[in-house]
Amino acid sequence: MTDQVTPVHSDTSGISDTEGIPGKPTSASRTTLSHIMSHHDTNLLGTVHGGVIMKLVDDAAGAVAGRHSGGPAVTASMDEMAFLEPVRVGDLVHVKAQVNWTGRTSMEVGVRVLAERWNESTPPTQVGSAYLVFAAVDADGRPRPVPPVLPETDRDRRRYQEAQIRRTHRLSRRRAIMELRERRAAEGFDD
Numbered sequence: 001m002t003d004q005v006t007p008v009h010s011d012t013s014g015i016s017d018t019e020g021i022p023g024k025p026t027s028a029s030r031t032t033l034s035h036i037m038s039h040h041d042t043n044l045l046g047t048v049h050g051g052v053i054m055k056l057v058d059d060a061a062g063a064v065a066g067r068h069s070g071g072p073a074v075t076a077s078m079d080e081m082a083f084l085e086p087v088r089v090g091d092l093v094h095v096k097a098q099v100n101w102t103g104r105t106s107m108e109v110g111v112r113v114l115a116e117r118w119n120e121s122t123p124p125t126q127v128g129s130a131y132l133v134f135a136a137v138d139a140d141g142r143p144r145p146v147p148p149v150l151p152e153t154d155r156d157r158r159r160y161q162e163a164q165i166r167r168t169h170r171l172s173r174r175r176a177i178m179e180l181r182e183r184r185a186a187e188g189f190d191d
Helices: 050-069 154-186
Strands: 031-036 073-083 091-102 106-117 125-136
Touching (some): 050 091, 091 154, 106 154
16 A cells, blocks of 8 residues: 555634645654753652653654744643653653644644663663644734645554544533533532
8 A cells, every 4th residue: 555645634614724725744844852861850769750751742742843834833732641661861762753633723743752771772662652732823922824734654644533533532521621610600609
């Protein structure tokens, strides 16, 4: 099976504000950030602090979002940050990020975190993963349109479909919470 670039951009209304913007393939903004962990990065247990890993994740994802959108992009949310294995001092950490999905002004960026010993030639181990949503903004901080992402491989297309599911869940969760707050307010609860 050949991997063809297939535009799959859509939003909830089915009408795109970015129809005039040419799409970009997934590979155009994919990036890897690598960093050797030091004693300054540790927590009280002697392993690398989760916040240090999260900062690297946000940095790599932000670079990808900015590259894809062609300008500034801000973190709107982080979903499903999973820490799978501890990271140790002396580990060479690779943070791999790519745009999985685009809306009119937002992008989901998927991130995989890998670690290997700095002085060994063993394959890296996946130690974490996360999904972040970025909003492209103009100079005044207002949302601006982003190019549609063009998945290139079967893996890219799977990631795009999974990102749509996560977006549906995020929107559904937000609606349910707002409805609950409105009901509680109508019942006189002062949260």
